[in-house]
Amino acid sequence: MSAPLVEAEGLTCHFRSTALFRRGPTVRAVSGVDIAVSRGEAVGLVGESGSGKSTVGRLLLGLLKPTAGSVRFDGCDLATLATAELRLLRRRMQLVFQDPYSSLDPRRRVGAQIADGLAIHDLVPASERPRRVAALLDQVGLPAAYAERYPHEFSGGQRQRIGIARALATEPDFLVADEPVSALDVSIQAQVLALLAELRPRLGLAMLFISHDLPAVRHLCDRVVVMYLGRVMEEGPADAVFASPQHPYTVALLSAAPSLDPTRRRTRILLRGEPPSPINPPSGCVFRTRCPFAISACADGVPPLRPAGRTGQRKACIRDDIDVSAMPSAVVDSV
Amino acid sequence: MNRRLAVSLSGVGLILLLALAAPILPIHDPLQMAIGQRLAPPSETYWLGQDEFGRDVLARLIWGARASLFVAAVSAGVALCIGTALGVLGGFMRGFVEVLTMRSMDVVLCFPPILLALLIVTLLGPGIGTLILVLSVLFLPGFVRVAYAGVLSVRSNEYVEAQRVLGASRGRIMLRTILPNIAGPLLVQLSLAVAAAIVLESGLSFLGLGVVPPAPSWGVMIRAARAVMDRAPLLLLFPCIALTLTIFAMNALCDALRDSFDPHARTPRARARRVADLLAPGLLPPPRTAQAGEAVLDVRGLTVEIETPGGSIQPVQDVSVSVAAGETLAIVGESGSGKSLTGLAAMGLLPSAARVAGGAVLFEGTDLARAEEATLRALRGGPMAMIFQDPMSSLNPVHRVGRQIAEAIRAHQTASWGEAHRQAVMLLAKVGIPDAARRARSFPYELSGGMQQRVMIAMAVANGPRLLIADEPTTALDVTIQAQVLQLLADLKRESGLAMIFITHSLPVVAEIADRVAVMYAGQIVEEGRVVDVFSRPLHPYTEALIASAPAEDGPPPTGIPGTVPPPNALPSGCRFAPRCGYRIPACEAAPPALMTPEPGRATRCIRWAER
Numbered sequence: 001m002s003a004p005l006v007e008a009e010g011l012t013c014h015f016r017s018t019a020l021f022r023r024g025p026t027v028r029a030v031s032g033v034d035i036a037v038s039r040g041e042a043v044g045l046v047g048e049s050g051s052g053k054s055t056v057g058r059l060l061l062g063l064l065k066p067t068a069g070s071v072r073f074d075g076c077d078l079a080t081l082a083t084a085e086l087r088l089l090r091r092r093m094q095l096v097f098q099d100p101y102s103s104l105d106p107r108r109r110v111g112a113q114i115a116d117g118l119a120i121h122d123l124v125p126a127s128e129r130p131r132r133v134a135a136l137l138d139q140v141g142l143p144a145a146y147a148e149r150y151p152h153e154f155s156g157g158q159r160q161r162i163g164i165a166r167a168l169a170t171e172p173d174f175l176v177a178d179e180p181v182s183a184l185d186v187s188i189q190a191q192v193l194a195l196l197a198e199l200r201p202r203l204g205l206a207m208l209f210i211s212h213d214l215p216a217v218r219h220l221c222d223r224v225v226v227m228y229l230g231r232v233m234e235e236g237p238a239d240a241v242f243a244s245p246q247h248p249y250t251v252a253l254l255s256a257a258p259s260l261d262p263t264r265r266r267t268r269i270l271l272r273g274e275p276p277s278p279i280n281p282p283s284g285c286v287f288r289t290r291c292p293f294a295i296s297a298c299a300d301g302v303p304p305l306r307p308a309g310r311t312g313q314r315k316a317c318i319r320d321d322i323d324v325s326a327m328p329s330a331v332v333d334s335v
Numbered sequence: 336m337n338r339r340l341a342v343s344l345s346g347v348g349l350i351l352l353l354a355l356a357a358p359i360l361p362i363h364d365p366l367q368m369a370i371g372q373r374l375a376p377p378s379e380t381y382w383l384g385q386d387e388f389g390r391d392v393l394a395r396l397i398w399g400a401r402a403s404l405f406v407a408a409v410s411a412g413v414a415l416c417i418g419t420a421l422g423v424l425g426g427f428m429r430g431f432v433e434v435l436t437m438r439s440m441d442v443v444l445c446f447p448p449i450l451l452a453l454l455i456v457t458l459l460g461p462g463i464g465t466l467i468l469v470l471s472v473l474f475l476p477g478f479v480r481v482a483y484a485g486v487l488s489v490r491s492n493e494y495v496e497a498q499r500v501l502g503a504s505r506g507r508i509m510l511r512t513i514l515p516n517i518a519g520p521l522l523v524q525l526s527l528a529v530a531a532a533i534v535l536e537s538g539l540s541f542l543g544l545g546v547v548p549p550a551p552s553w554g555v556m557i558r559a560a561r562a563v564m565d566r567a568p569l570l571l572l573f574p575c576i577a578l579t580l581t582i583f584a585m586n587a588l589c590d591a592l593r594d595s596f597d598p599h600a601r602t603p604r605a606r607a608r609r610v611a612d613l614l615a616p617g618l619l620p621p622p623r624t625a626q627a628g629e630a631v632l633d634v635r636g637l638t639v640e641i642e643t644p645g646g647s648i649q650p651v652q653d654v655s656v657s658v659a660a661g662e663t664l665a666i667v668g669e670s671g672s673g674k675s676l677t678g679l680a681a682m683g684l685l686p687s688a689a690r691v692a693g694g695a696v697l698f699e700g701t702d703l704a705r706a707e708e709a710t711l712r713a714l715r716g717g718p719m720a721m722i723f724q725d726p727m728s729s730l731n732p733v734h735r736v737g738r739q740i741a742e743a744i745r746a747h748q749t750a751s752w753g754e755a756h757r758q759a760v761m762l763l764a765k766v767g768i769p770d771a772a773r774r775a776r777s778f779p780y781e782l783s784g785g786m787q788q789r790v791m792i793a794m795a796v797a798n799g800p801r802l803l804i805a806d807e808p809t810t811a812l813d814v815t816i817q818a819q820v821l822q823l824l825a826d827l828k829r830e831s832g833l834a835m836i837f838i839t840h841s842l843p844v845v846a847e848i849a850d851r852v853a854v855m856y857a858g859q860i861v862e863e864g865r866v867v868d869v870f871s872r873p874l875h876p877y878t879e880a881l882i883a884s885a886p887a888e889d890g891p892p893p894t895g896i897p898g899t900v901p902p903p904n905a906l907p908s909g910c911r912f913a914p915r916c917g918y919r920i921p922a923c924e925a926a927p928p929a930l931m932t933p934e935p936g937r938a939t940r941c942i943r944w945a946e947r
Contacts (some may be wrong), residue, residue: 048813063499090502103493107515107596113494117501155899156670166497185669186840190884191895212814215886219893256818258843260887262866270822271815273769274783 003075004036005206006060006093006174010069011035013055025279029055031230032069032302035208037174042200042207044217044238046253047227050275053210056227057176060208061093062086073174091121094167098179100159104151110162111147117170136165140195157188164195168203175200176208181216193220214257218242226250229286230278232305236313246308247315249287251324285317293322340595343587350581354400363391365398365551374567383573386556387563392570395551396577402552404581406463406545407532410470415525417471418478423509423517425479426486437483440476448473448535456544466545470535474528481524485517492516519593526589530582537578553578630657631802631834632681632719636694637704639676639685641903648903649692651676652858655930658851660801661832665849665866667839667881671900672855678804678838680704682721683711698802717747720795724807726787730779736790737763737775740797747798762793767823785816789823796827803828806838821848842885846870851936854878857901857911860930864937874939877912910940918943 011033017024030052037043037060047053058064060071062078071078073089081089094117097103105113114136115129124132134144140161151159160180167175177196181189197220200207211217217224218238225235226249234247245251255269271290276282285303288294297318308315353360363381369389377384383392425436443451452469459465489495490513498508533553539545540554541561548555553574560570639651651673658664668674679685681696683703696703698719703711715721723729731739740762741755750758756775763771766789779787788808795803805824809817825848828835837849845852845866852869854862854877862875873879877896886893898915901907907914909924916923920943928942 048815061500063496087502087504090500093500095497095500097493097497099493103497105494105512105516116498116503120501120503120507157899163497166501170501185900186842187669187881187884187896188899189895190886190893191897193886193893194895197892213886214814216893219886252815256815258818258821258841258847260843260846260870260882260885262846262870270818274785274816275813 004038006071006073006208007036008056008060008069008071009034011056011059011066011071012068013052013059013064014067027278028230028281029278030059030066031281033227033230033232034305035060035225035232037206037208039173039206040201040204041223042209042221044221044224045208045210045227046212046214046217046224048212048253048275050229050278051227052230052278053227054178057095057178057208057210060174061095061176062089063095088121091117091123091170092172093174094170094172094176096160096163096167096175096177096180099183100156100163101151101183103163104159106151108150109148110151110154113151114147114162114166114169117166121170123170132169133165136169137162139168139199140165155188156184157191160184160188160192161195164192164199168199171203172205174206174208176210178210179212180209182211182213189216196220214242214254226253229275229281231286231302232316233287234308234313234315235305236309237311240309240311240313244309244311246313246324247287247317248291248293248322248324250315293319293324295319337591337595339587340591343584343591346584347588350400350584351404353397354404357394357397357401360397362394362397365390365394366549367391374563374570376567376569384567384569386570387559387567392556392573395556396553396573399551399553399556399574400577400581402463402546402550403533403536403554403578406466406470406536407529410467410532411474411525411528413467413471414474414478414528415521418475419482419514419517419521421475422479422482423486423513426483427490427505427509427513436479440479443472444476452539452544456539461544461547463546466536466539469539470532473535474532477524477528478521481520482517485520486513489513489516518596522589522593522596526586529585533578533581533585537574630659630697631699632836633657633697634677634681634694635697637677637680637691637696638693639673639680639689640692641689643904645904650689650858650903651680653694653930654855654858654860655694656836656853656860656863658802658834658836660834661828662851663828663835663837663849665837665839665845665852666855667842667845667852668855669840669881669900671857671902673858674838674840674855675806677855678721678806678836681836682715682719682804683708684715684721713747716743716795717798718800719802719804720798720800722788722791722795722803722805722808724810726784726791726811727779729791730787732779735776735778736782740775740790740794743794743797758797759793762797763790766790766793766796766827767819768793783816785812785820788812788820792820792823792827796831796833799831800833802834802836804836804838807840808837809844810839810841817844824848842870842882854881857906858903859911859940860938861912861940862938868937874933874937874944875912875941876916876918880915880917910942 011030013030015027015029033056035056045053045056055064059066062071073093078086104110111133114133118124118129118132133147137144137146142158142161154162181192184192193216209217209221221238223235224238224241226233226247228249233249234241234245241250242254245254252269252271273290276289282289284299284301288298303316303318305314305316367390369385372385372389373387375381375385381391383396386392386395421436425433451473455469456465495508495512498512536545536552537554537557540552541558546552546555556574557571564571634654634656637651637654638649640647640649654677656664666674666677676689680691681703683706691704694704698714730736737756737759740759741752744750744755744758760771760775763775768774768786768789782790809820812820821844839845849866851864852866853860854875856877862869862873862878869878870882873882880896883894884896896915901911907924909926910928913919913923922942928940930938930940931944932938933944
């Protein structure tokens with residue numbers, strides 16, 4: 001495989017809330033994450049709320065500065081760039097937001113908002129922009145006449161298409177999609193997912209698809225990275241991770257998603273308790289407080305990511321002597 | 336342009352025009368004295384009479400408007416420009432700039448306004464220039480604070496971050512994105528400032544600190560009139576009326592401007608519930624069949640109507656569902672399908688703009704659609720309970736959760752606070768909250784979303800309900816927590832045998848928890864049946880498409896449904912799903928299909944069901 005387009009090493013991001021006279025607690029949003037996205041590759045970043053997945057997306061785009069670690073985009077370290085250079089680079093990396101309502105400016109026509117990227121980077125002369133906006137709207141399946149309307153005249157799905165058109169306007173190489181469908185209705189979700197699945201290979205986009213919807217990730221992505229409480233638990237080819245998960249957390253996460261088939265109300269693995277606070281994460285393996293396989297050694301050190309299984313995955317778990325498919329489980333039925 | 340804007344604009348325009356045109360108007364010289372006719376009442380030549388020096392009051396009023404309005408407009412304008420710039424910079428740049436701008440404004444606010452005015456006037460001497468300086472400084476903090484607060488709320492929106500992502504410079508973001516979005520409150524502030532400036536100008540001139548006599552200004556006029564109040568009260572009245580009208584016109588104009596700049600403002604206003612419905616709920620058309628069945632809740636032909644300016648719409652139309660004890664009915668649909676309104680109508684909790692226009696909601700034989708509010712109150716939280724999607728906004732943030740549950744118990748049972756609190760702790764333990772006694776003393780914000788939802792469930796089951804309506808109870812939760820809450824609900828139902836209505840948009844959750852499912856689309860039920868039957872062999876194309884839309888862990892990638900749900904004021908004349916349906920034939924669009932019963936316990940609203 002060629003060198004990755006985006007590559008992050010040891011990415012760490014801690015937020016400290018600062019009041020005037022005292023230091024607030026430190027939120028360890030992301031700790032020691034390595035992640036890489038190659039040209040034309042779709043990587044799924046999966047995790048629950050508080051896992052730090054959105055933070056990773058913003059770190060890769062240089063919207064947040066990492067506390068430690070580095071992000072390289074096409075060979076150049078984002079930390080070494082001046083603000084103006086980073087702004088120029090923004091043409092090549094874009095973000096699709098989760099909330100289609102707050103991500104569009106309510107007071108400007110959508111055509112002008114789609115053309116913003118073209119205007120900022122002076123890519124297309126002003127006289128050509130309406131034609132380019134029309135082509136972009138067409139690309140996301142909307143009529144060109146919509147350019148003259150305001151965001152509140154559109155449904156959630158249409159707004160998300162507009163958001164995608166805005167992100168694609170500068171012809172980026174790298175797209176971060178941060179939960180792009182979780183605010184949409186089911187039938188509209190599938191439309192937007194299908195649009196992303198169709199556009200990505202055609203435009204040769206590298207994509208980081210951030211989601212908590214595991215089946216959607218499976219259909220859209222080549223590789224999957226599973227995060228929990230700011231750390232990577234498991235990563236590997238999408239098919240392999242879904243077919244034979246290696247880390248206990250991945251197993252539990254897959255099992256928790258309800259199935260569409262009512263005859264298969266299966267035995268399900270119920271994790272005890274709730275994720276700990278990222279202000280005070282457990283020592284060693286962050287998952288150990290909810291892991292049914294935890295032993296005292298799990299508290300000793302942060303487990304490194306290492307190869308596991310025969311299908312090219314890597315997991316951050318010190319135990320090889322366990323059968324994750326035999327996790328303690330509970331039966332859910334409603335009869 | 337709307338009427339309000341036109342009227343207020345012409346009002347302010349007229350006042351401005353009068354003031355501007357003063358030199359060319361055929362009026363007397365405002366400084367021309369006629370001591371012989373001092374304090375003369377209104378006459379043909381002097382319409383508003385003459386003042387204590389015999390000068391024409393009308394002329395002084397119009398010339399005075401020039402001074403008052405000029406001072407007010409310039410000082411408010413200066414304060415607007417500088418204040419907005421400082422506020423936007425402080426709010427957007429944060430850090431040192433923020434401290435500098437906001438704290439310096441706090442210093443200005445510390446001075447009493449009159450003291451500040453006196454100080455500046457003493458230093459510079461009275462006059463129009465001084466007056467403008469004083470007023471600008473006085474109004475500056477207001478604008479800075481309004482702009483600053485606006486920036487703080489706007490900058491958290493993702494469209495501001497979207498501009499950063501696009502590579503926009505800070506200047507561009509501040510000018511093109513933030514400024515238009517804080518313009519509304521700034522305009523309101525401007526209207527207040529102009530009005531206050533006119534008053535303050537009059538006040539300062541009245542004190543002799545502003546416009547210097549004999550030049551006319553409203554404040555100078557009021558000051559002069561005060562001395563002769565007992566002999567010529569009208570002299571005091573005229574400048575006061577001018578002042579009031581001007582301020583009124585200014586405020587109306589700024590309100591209208593703010594509304595016309597806001598593209599959202601053209602939304603219809605909700606109309607209150609019809610008086611007749613409140614006075615005589617029995618006037619509703621009678622239900623089709625009046626006797627109660629075995630069901631705990633039996634909804635028959637429920638139609639909910641909302642009056643809008645464009646006519647009345649029916650977001651729920653002819654919905655019939657029933658749920659028996661120990662049964663879980665799922666109502667599934669997308670946004671706009673009417674599923675939540677159905678649930679609210681069943682609890683008698685419809686928003687005030689909506690009303691039940693037909694049908695019956697029978698809870699153990701009592702028709703809730705016609706019941707008195709007192710009857711409903713006795714039922715709600717007692718025999719029937721509801722859980723909402725967002726536990727954070729359903730719990731009272733200022734009371735401890737144990738107290739809130741105890742309160743729910745005491746609303747329906749005679750129990751002492753101590754007894755109710757003991758029960759509350761037991762309930763918290765029952766819904767799986769560890770260390771329940773300590774958690775009962777927590778405030779809602781101290782609990783995670785999953786814990787909050789457990790508290791809501793504990794509160795809902797506190798009085799042993801026979802019916803539980805859950806509206807998207809797990810949508811806001813993470814998938815591992817959702818699994819826990821679904822398990823808890825299933826356990827509760829099995830133990831107590833309550834009837835449950837589970838409103839959701841998620842088909843996998845339906846498959847997980849429900850016995851029967853009713854699929855809603857655009858206000859109607861389009862299919863109903865046992866979950867196993869409906870999922871294995873859907874009899875309506877919408878159900879089929881919805882199942883195909885949900886990504887499965889194996890199988891083909893999801894396919895969406897083209898188009899969107901039609902809004903309730905533009906429904907297709909025939910089958911409501913026809914425009915998005917792949918099986919559409921001309922007959923589908925000819926007439927609305929009825930709900931058919933292809934086999935016992937199943938219903939579909941598709942005329943082509945037999946062909947599947």
